[in-house]
Amino acid sequence: MDVTNSEFSDHSQGELLDNQDQMDLRRGPWTVEEDLALINYIANHGEGRWNSLARCAGLRRTGKSCRLRWLNYLRPDVRRGNITLEEQLLILELHSRWGNRWSKIAQHLPGRTDNEIKNYWRTRVQKHAKQLQCDVNSKQFKDAMKYLWMPRLLERIRASSMNQNNNDSGAIAHVNNNNNNNNHNMNNYSSSVGVQNNYRSAFTTPDNSSTTATSSDSLSAQDYYNTFHAHDNNNNNNDVVLKSSAQAGHTSYHQECLTTPSSYFSDQGLMEIDQHQNNSNSYNVNNTASNMWLGGDEDTSENLWNVEDYMWFHQQQQQHISNSNGF
Template sequence: MDVKARDCVPNIEQSSEEDHMELRRGPWTVEEDFKLIDFIATHGEGRWNSLARCAGLKRTGKSCRLRWLNYLRPDVRRGNITLQEQLLILQLHSRWGNRWSKIAQHLPGRTDNEIKNYWRTRVQKHAKRLKCDVNSKQFKDTMRYLWMPRLLERIQASATASTTNSTSVVRTVSNDDPLGGAAQVTSSSYTLENSSTTAASSDSFGTQVSPVSDFTDYYSSSSSNNNISVKNPNPNFLEATQELSGYYYNHGTDFQSLEQNNPWLDTMDASNNLFNAEDFHFLQQQFNFNM
């Protein structure tokens, strides 16, 4: 903690006086943001309760801390969660569950709040629509065996696209959605379940459509072979992906039985079943990922 912030502890009179002060709640104003930024710039962060008082903010320390960490902090990144990050979130969540802060530590610039929101709004939404529990084995398996490979595939595809046509290719991939491609799988599922023929196209599983360039910064495909090659990769992503590949390798039979026994897939027309031999081939390719 910054020494100056520590020194800025109000006396008792001030404290009791301000206990009666009306505290502001709700959205922060620009003025409040500036006050907080200015104060932290000169005094540093920490001791949030006294910081709030000293900065003249009619906010709780908690509120100030949250505002700083989730929004004002200079290194915070918001919006446009990349495919790479999406895959990492799915992977880390399958490992740690709702340990948002722990997951966030592996995504530089991302806050636990944002990841939590992402999970609730995107991933849980799919579970809800599939009428299953996000914590169920079925859902977890589907994430692991269907969506995550799909993400990998899309990352690979985008990497290829970025190099084969680096100047003009602009794919309208729903970059915010974990399952833009995989969404075809899930939407196919409930399209049939709900007897709706339009769900796949009319349902906006990711509301924002981002150009592929949002994540191509992270990748460049290898020219020498078909393996994915990553330039300046996020080491966490690399580790997660390799672990994923290893998982498939070690669970080959489970993988096949899942495909045979998954009731969601049973409801799908074979032509719509994107989880097919092609995917299996794709996963086999992943075994050689960056090895």
């Protein structure tokens, strides 16, 4: 497919090309030949100066297009394949702190691009908000992520880690998605050194950039690692939810979460713990309901919600509405 760009429109700030160049520019999917040309050129000359690079490499593409293709796809250290549990957890946490600062979030997920994380967020996370009929930026949804989704991810990571430790053959350990297409490195890594090290690895910032981050920005790899290992390393972490969940082990998630002092679906910080416990089963990982979170072949975020969660979520919403109305 040779989609010639006759209407190239990025003339915003100086990226002006003469008419002939515009006529010659290609857009749309990259061909193998174009990929090879770009790879070869960068291998020999390095990256940067993308417009001139595109010309010199003989590519009928804009510099922007070349840069994007290189950064998001051709770079040797870019990781393909599905987002792991650890990465999901990290994305949720970082997004709760920084919002849609995709490139900033991507800096903490080595090999992942901002585009990939953004797509993940839009397709997976926002889908849940849609299903819950609430805004992705609403407090309700953020709380649901914080108190349901993230603890559950942590538990799954822990469970996978335990499986890994109990099965040296690695037959059960599938923290990384079974459907990974070409993520051989991560699977091998996970199998060989174990999930916990994998987790540690996932939180290692690229090229030591964390050392230059400002204090307010630097949610360090060690912070996450400490959080994850809070049950072993019970110090220097103020994230009550994560810590309590990590400490919870095989106890009810909801129970653990609800006993945190944080506010939950209520302006006064009151939680209807009893109501919840009466109206829904607790999520002990030993029971059937919760095993679906841990033992399924699928490893997607979709599995982190089930019918009871939705019911519970809406109960909390109704409760919140009632409280707001003074009932």
